Amino acid sequence: MIRTANLSKRFGGVEAVQSLNLMVREGTAYGLIGPNGAGKTTTMAMLATLLAPSEGKAWIGGWEVREHPDEVRRIIGYMPDFFGVYDQLTAEEYLAFFAAGYGIEPSRREGIIIRLLELVRLTDKRDTYVDHLSRGMKQRLGLARCLVHEPRLLILDEPASGMDPRSRIELWSILRELKAMGKTILISSHILPELAGFCDAIGVMEQGKLVADGDVQEIMNRYQAAGRTVEIHLLEDAERAVKRLEKEEGITSLRVEGRKLTVELEGDEHRQAELLSRLIAEGISIYRFEETATDIGEVFLKIAGNGEDERP
Amino acid sequence: MNRWSRVWDDPVLNKEFRQRMRFARTPWILFLYLGAMGLLIFTYMLILQEKKDFLDPEMNRMLLMGLALIQLLVLSFVVPGLTAGTISGERERQTLSVLLTMPLSSGGIILSKWCASLAFVFLLIIASLPLYTAVFLFGGISPGELLYTFLHLLVTVCFLGGLGIFFSSLIRRTGVAMVTTYGAVALILVGIPVALFLIALFYDRFLDTSLQDIPLPIELLSGLHPVITQLAVFYGHQMGLDQQWRIDIYWLYVSAYALLTVGLLVAASYFLSPARWKKWSFFSSRGSLKKGPKDPG
Known part of the structure; x- marks a missing residue:
């Protein structure tokens, strides 16, 4: 589903990502871990077509990210580590905005929105202004927003950051449901034990490099050896x-x-x-x-x- | 969906309309704008009544010109305020990255934001039209003058909107973008007359003491000033536009600022996200899709 070949990104003299070679199979969950500044967010932004790579290539669902950004955008749902919401819109209007943005026919939108609000446990907040939702609820609404166009791949940058334990449990439970639905998930997090329990494979990034990657158990065995x-x-x-x-x-x-x-x-x-x-x-x-x-x-x-x- | 349905279903346009009309300050802007305009007209008429010039068509022309100029100056302050935060505000609220992951073209996003901001300005202008009816009570105004006045206002507002969106896209912070936009507006409103004065002084001292032939730089710069070109609509004959001037400064203004507006919007769509900008997708609101992936591996 995701493949990168020597993907690199430079900001001035700083190499944020260096020759990244990544492979994520369809229907699996892949966790990117690493300290702040390791290059996880930059990698995800490149895959989400928000940043142009300085060198190398990346393919998502077979589409090269730089050459076919529109096609890539149709198959990914991207949730950045920090994101704002439109406070003057209700939860339903917020999702309807993105549904329209993805070109979903007006007649199909309501059904999709009802299903998504149900999935993220926000049905009773349908007519509530986004401004009045808690941080955890906004995060779940953000996740619903990623799913509005039924993407095959979810790119989630630290989706549980800053959430209280209860909201985190709810979020991970939703993510498990999505994984069971066959979505491919690329996720980064600092809550490492949660990643281990969720991901099929992980990649460890440090100073822009992928210093280890593979099956979670395999990596643990390798370093336990x-x-x-x-x-x-x-x-x-x-x-x-x-x-x-x-x-x-x-x-x-x-x-x-x-x-x-x-x-x-x-x-x-x-x-x-x-x-x-x-x-x-x-x-x-x-x-x-x-x-x-x-x-x-x-x-x-x-x-x-x-x-x-x-x-x- | 056909083309028109798509325009009405434009997500950015819809969202902007909805959000703008839900701001508590929106009805206040409308109220204050109309109140200020109404007060000015009422005061002017009161003065005329006292001077016994109440039914003088020439005074009526002055009223229309005064109204147009006041509206022009008021909108020079209102439009940058409405537009200079449209993109930088999205950046500051951290909603831009999410917006840019949708398959909407950068040009489409900019156009929708521009249209939504201008729609509110047009609401202000349309709401103020009944005030203009005061002008029709006493005659002295030709339909052409009225039409030219509104075309001038339309072009100016479109340009100011484009200028605000351009700086909003170029500069990351809303405050800085707003100050820069006001600076650019001030440069046009004040900088051009200063430049005109200096050029006139230069010609007077060093080149030509006779001002029978208007120097070309003066004509060109005058054609870029909103107040001078608006005055030309009403007092073109008195200014000698039809005899001494080589250039029709009104049409120079309209065409130059219309072109500048297009240039500013294209540049804004580039600066919105240089990584996703495509040369030919400016006028398509949704990105074009190709069939079938091309992963070699």
Whole structure:
């Protein structure tokens, strides 16, 4: 659905995006993560035809973005990180404005608007002035606006930023519905665990470069392979287990809290299995041995912290 | 939908109309504009009544000319205020990026914004027409003079609207765009007479002491000044336009400002978003679509 080839954008001497090669399959959700200034918003603005790339090309639904911007605009729904609304319009008029802008016949508009307001849980706000809606409601109305022309691709730049927890839950629930409907979604966010639960693939951007991309689990595995954290809960004092572990190779750190040991271990699942067998063979009583779930935020920090291209 | 239905269904035009008429200040602008115009006419007639010139057709011509000039000057202040924030305001409210992701051409957006702003100005002018009926009570005005006066006003308003939208598109901040637009209007209203004075002084001192032949730069610059050209409608003969002047400054004004308006609107559509501007799509409100994607990969 999205393909970019060496996509770059320069603002004066600053390279906001550098030779970006991205591929997003139809019907999947792709998350772009990275700190502020990483180039996520610039990338999305180029894909949404708002900025002309300095170099490289991008295709959306097969259309080259710079050569066929009108065709691209018809198949994308773009929601910027900060967007205003027309305060003097009601929610219905706001959506009708965009429906007309996308050339939808007047006879079809009302039905579309009713369905969209239902989808974003704003049916009862149909005749309310946009000015009187809460931030979360405006954000959902903005999402409905993106959907007015039934786009195949949604480009959502930090859609949950600044929302209260309840509104965020509602928004993610709507996004899940949209994903289930088969929409392709390119989304950026700082709420990384939410992205991990939602996206099929992620790309990590840092200083205009895509420093890692691929399947969420695959990326986590790749960076976990360098070291995983395992918690070992014992039925006895930690002394024997510590002595055994100190002899073990590939252990980069060991922390003892009573009968709980936190071990950072190089290698994958097989290495963990080996360690467990050895401890049991020594007769150490273990009642729990588990890898702590790696937060995608930690993975992101690890990748971004390296500051160099770590793509395989 | 046929072409006319599309014009009426133009989303930007509809939205602008709706929004503008919902502003609390809109009826106040209308009220104050008509009130000020009415007060001026009433005061003028009161003065005439006291001078016993009440039924003098020449005084009546002066009333119409005065009305036209006052309207011209008032609109020189009103129109930039209405138009200089149309695009920069969208930028400041962060609604422009969303607007630009719709398949509307930049030219279409600019034209709709321009038409919507001018529609309100025309509402002001049309609402003030009954005040002009005072002029018809006493005669002395030819239909041609009235027609020329309104054509002049129409061209001026269109140009001022184009100027406001151009600066609004070029400059990111509404405040700066508005000040620049007023600056440009002041340059025309005050700068041209100053330039005329200096040129006349130059000719008088160094080139030609006789002003029997009007120097060409003076004719050209006069043809760019709204007040001088408006005066020419009523006092062209007294100004010697039909004898000494080589150029018909009224038509120079109308054609020059009509062309300038088109130029300003095209430039505004370019500055709206240089990334999406297309040379030939200015007059199409919706972008053209091609069939079938062309992704090589």
